[in-house]
Amino acid sequence: MTAEPILFSEKIRVIENHGALLEDLKAVEAVREQVKNGDILIAKEVFQPSLIHRIKEYLAGVGRNSFPNYKPIEMGCPNFHRINYWDERSYVKGCFHQFVFFPWNQDVFNFFELMKEVYYMKNLLSHNPKQRFMQNVPEDGCVRRLSFQFYPKGMGGMNKHRDPVDYHQLIVPSLVMSKKGKEFLHGGLYVESKNGQKICLDDRADIGDVIYFNAQIPHGVERIDPDAELDWISFQGRWTLLFAINKITANTAIANSVDLESHGANP
Numbered sequence: 695m696t697a698e699p700i701l702f703s704e705k706i707r708v709i710e711n712h713g714a715l716l717e718d719l720k721a722v723e724a725v726r727e728q729v730k731n732g733d734i735l736i737a738k739e740v741f742q743p744s745l746i747h748r749i750k751e752y753l754a755g756v757g758r759n760s761f762p763n764y765k766p767i768e769m770g771c772p773n774f775h776r777i778n779y780w781d782e783r784s785y786v787k788g789c790f791h792q793f794v795f796f797p798w799n800q801d802v803f804n805f806f807e808l809m810k811e812v813y814y815m816k817n818l819l820s821h822n823p824k825q826r827f828m829q830n831v832p833e834d835g836c837v838r839r840l841s842f843q844f845y846p847k848g849m850g851g852m853n854k855h856r857d858p859v860d861y862h863q864l865i866v867p868s869l870v871m872s873k874k875g876k877e878f879l880h881g882g883l884y885v886e887s888k889n890g891q892k893i894c895l896d897d898r899a900d901i902g903d904v905i906y907f908n909a910q911i912p913h914g915v916e917r918i919d920p921d922a923e924l925d926w927i928s929f930q931g932r933w934t935l936l937f938a939i940n941k942i943t944a945n946t947a948i949a950n951s952v953d954l955e956s957h958g959a960n961p
């Protein structure tokens with residue numbers, strides 16, 4: 695558990711070759727220290743933009759043509775999608791359409807195989823063995839979960855928050871799936887600087903990049919094109935993917951994410 699609150703160090707570093715870094719344990723160790731100290735890492739071109747385009751098309755089709763419903767994180771639960779419209783019951787308030795995949799369900803992209811190198815990197819940077827949590831069942835009360843999030847123009851966003859750092863993770867990596875300046879103009883993923891400024895990471899990243907930072911750094915999603923009219927089914931806005939390792943519902947050892955904007959509403 696982190697004792698001192700971690701702040702953004704003001705350093706944004708680029709990883710040009712994600713695959714090569716994964717093979718170089720000494721270099722990973724150095725990067726781990728940087729992340730611990732609050733540096734941001736942007737790994738370039740980890741996935742092909744054409745693959746990301748196909749995934750977005752597929753998810754938008756699912757989102758348009760089936761009902762959204764929420765499911766708690768438990769062994770064997772189905773993949774699902776749901777709308778979160780500033781839901782009061784969430785630990786962190788946000789507005790997005792979420793598509794969730796669990797490793798015990800097969801899916802058309804074989805996502806967990808496709809994305810395994812990011813989980814390897816997440817584990818190594820979190821000081822865990824590469825293979826930890828890589829089974830298709832919960833391990834030590836935690837499970838891998840891929841969470842695609844679509845933030846619609848006009849209303850999409852997420853309050854500033856911290857995510858838990860514990861034995862399961864130091865980092866929640868995210869995949870850049872939309873290009874700011876093209877698919878949306880304003881807002882996006884930010885980290886807070888020491889003097890309280892919002893540093894927008896979507897300004898500095900391209901489709902296919904993976905962003906790594908210490909989950910305790912205050913961060914959020916600034917409202918996407920706030921002047922646009924909200925239209926969930928147009929799927930115009932910002933897409934991202936979070937490479938999560940979540941505690942299962944029965945695990946009370948790990949803290950919840952903390953919303954730094956809504957006061958007193960959460961445990």
Ligand SMILES: [Fe+2]
Nearest residue numbers: 855856857866
């Ligand atoms: Fe977060």
